[in-house]
Amino acid sequence: MASPSLVWFRDDLRLADNPALRAAADRGEPVIGVYVLDEASPGIRPLGGAARWWLHHSLAELGERLSDKGSVLVLRRGAAADVIPALVAETEAGAVFWNRRYGAPERTVDAGIKESLRAPGSVEAASFAGSLLFEPWTVRTGAGDPYSVFTPFWNACRQLPTPRHPLPEPRELPGPRNHPASDDLVSWQLLPRHPDWSGGLGERWTPGEGAARARLRAFLAEDVADYDRSRDEPAGGATSQLSPRLRWGELSPFEVWHAAVSSGARVGGFLSELGWREFAWHTLFHSPDLATKNLRHAFDAFPWPALRPSMLRAWQRGETGIPLVDAGMHELWTTGFMHNRVRMVTASFLVKNLLIDWRRGEEWFWDTLVDADEANNPFNWQWVAGSGADAAPYFRIFNPELQAKKFDPDGRYVREWAPDALGDRAREPIVDLAESRKAALAAYEAVKRAG
Numbered sequence: 001m002a003s004p005s006l007v008w009f010r011d012d013l014r015l016a017d018n019p020a021l022r023a024a025a026d027r028g029e030p031v032i033g034v035y036v037l038d039e040a041s042p043g044i045r046p047l048g049g050a051a052r053w054w055l056h057h058s059l060a061e062l063g064e065r066l067s068d069k070g071s072v073l074v075l076r077r078g079a080a081a082d083v084i085p086a087l088v089a090e091t092e093a094g095a096v097f098w099n100r101r102y103g104a105p106e107r108t109v110d111a112g113i114k115e116s117l118r119a120p121g122s123v124e125a126a127s128f129a130g131s132l133l134f135e136p137w138t139v140r141t142g143a144g145d146p147y148s149v150f151t152p153f154w155n156a157c158r159q160l161p162t163p164r165h166p167l168p169e170p171r172e173l174p175g176p177r178n179h180p181a182s183d184d185l186v187s188w189q190l191l192p193r194h195p196d197w198s199g200g201l202g203e204r205w206t207p208g209e210g211a212a213r214a215r216l217r218a219f220l221a222e223d224v225a226d227y228d229r230s231r232d233e234p235a236g237g238a239t240s241q242l243s244p245r246l247r248w249g250e251l252s253p254f255e256v257w258h259a260a261v262s263s264g265a266r267v268g269g270f271l272s273e274l275g276w277r278e279f280a281w282h283t284l285f286h287s288p289d290l291a292t293k294n295l296r297h298a299f300d301a302f303p304w305p306a307l308r309p310s311m312l313r314a315w316q317r318g319e320t321g322i323p324l325v326d327a328g329m330h331e332l333w334t335t336g337f338m339h340n341r342v343r344m345v346t347a348s349f350l351v352k353n354l355l356i357d358w359r360r361g362e363e364w365f366w367d368t369l370v371d372a373d374e375a376n377n378p379f380n381w382q383w384v385a386g387s388g389a390d391a392a393p394y395f396r397i398f399n400p401e402l403q404a405k406k407f408d409p410d411g412r413y414v415r416e417w418a419p420d421a422l423g424d425r426a427r428e429p430i431v432d433l434a435e436s437r438k439a440a441l442a443a444y445e446a447v448k449r450a451g
């Protein structure tokens with residue numbers, strides 16, 4: 001009798017270069033894909049609104065791809081520790097495969113499930129490396145500690161064997177004779193309604209592996225040669241825009257790495273950005289409280305003033321009167337994305353000109369970014385705030401007007417996203433840049449004393 005293989009999809013919504021799926025295909029039994037919407041396991045961070053939108057569409061596409069191959073995607077909701085063993089029993093599965101996750105609550109869940117499945121001795125449970133180029137426990141300093149500075153971290157990674165070549169998509173995936181019951185994706189209500197604010201996301205993005213691969217090809221054919229020169233210009237569009245693809249695992253970093261290397265272009269700068277992604281995830285692995293606790297403990301002494309909600313709201317809505325900041329916040333709200341340079345400027349403005357705790361900004365980005373993930377978002381916020389690993393020094397405060405002059409000199413980006421910000425109808429800035437900078441530096445003295 002057939003004993004199907006379950007493939008538990010998580011942040012790896014793809015068929016190509018998916019080691020868990022490959023293991024299932026190689027096992028030669030029917031393959032059942034499953035995705036669990038887990039809002040019940042302790043400590044797992046609930047997805048933000050933009051992420052839920054992306055997940056809905058990406059799951060719909062994954063389901064179609066699996067059924068084109070002959071298999072099926074089963075959707076279930078609940079604590080994974082209940083759902084996965086129950087599905088194993090229901091389908092009489094002989095094996096469960098998944099690709100690893102690196103947050104602490106997720107690792108606890110996964111380890112518990114692996115143990116419970118293996119205990120009776122009848123079910124094979126195996127996990128694979130599919131989402132990071134280097135496993136976090138393999139990159140250590142000579143003294144055996146995790147790296148806290150990017151350059152030596154990346155140099156150490158580059159000394160390790162080159163990331164493996166991507167695995168091809170399985171040619172076919174035989175499905176089970178009886179399809180297990182599946183939730184209706186729509187019933188999960190991942191899409192916003194009342195109001196539906198997702199129009200701009202739909203205009204900008206087509207979630208799913210097919211569009212992801214097309215984007216990778218287009219980037220390598222058209223933009224990568226110009227990447228090092230123009231990656232900081234928000235209106236130029238020469239960056240890859242692959243971050244949501246990597247976030248949801250529609251593309252694996254191995255595929256992106258090898259496609260870039262074999263493109264023949266100079267790709268060192270681009271690869272080192274993939275290195276920052278690795279660094280953020282390795283940091284999360286070693287510091288699981290990344291979204292809530294300052295990596296630099298001296299920063300706990302920072303005297304954040306009482307939150308002024310009107311200031312936070314003005315920032316969230318792009319109504320600060322600082323054109324580049326307002327343009328960035330409008331791009332974010334409209335499309336679920338913001339260019340990296342502008343992310344740095346808007347984040348710096350929140351923390352260092354409005355003196356609002358970086359965690360409030362991180363929460364807003366978490367809710368509004370389609371690429372929000374539990375490592376890169378808090379890691380980068382801590383980097384900008386100056387509280388993080390290898391962070392920008394606190395006193396290096398971005399001046400949003402100078403940044404605009406340098407990186408958006410003809411105002412193309414600002415005109416696109418905040419057209420009113422440059423003309424007669426421009427708002428008054430909600431803070432004086434020079435005064436607020438001085439206040440931030442004075443507050444930082446407390447950190448210096450504590451450090």
Ligand SMILES: Cc1cc2nc3c(=O)[nH]c(=O)nc-3n(C[C@H](O)[C@H](O)[C@H](O)COP(=O)(O)OP(=O)(O)OC[C@H]3O[C@@H](n4cnc5c(N)ncnc54)[C@H](O)[C@@H]3O)c2cc1C
Binds near residue numbers: 242247275376378380
């Ligand atoms: C305050 C703040 C919050 C951020 N939050 C996130 C987040 O939640 N998710 C996220 O993926 N990125 C985040 N970033 C990093 C970065 O802004 C985005 O990864 C990048 O803008 C995505 O655009 P791209 O794909 O065109 O990048 P490219 O320049 O084409 O880079 C290629 C890939 O490298 C990775 N990468 C690039 N820059 C960084 C970086 N600074 N840190 C980590 N990885 C990087 C991304 O996976 C990206 O897709 C944040 C940055 C800041 C300043």
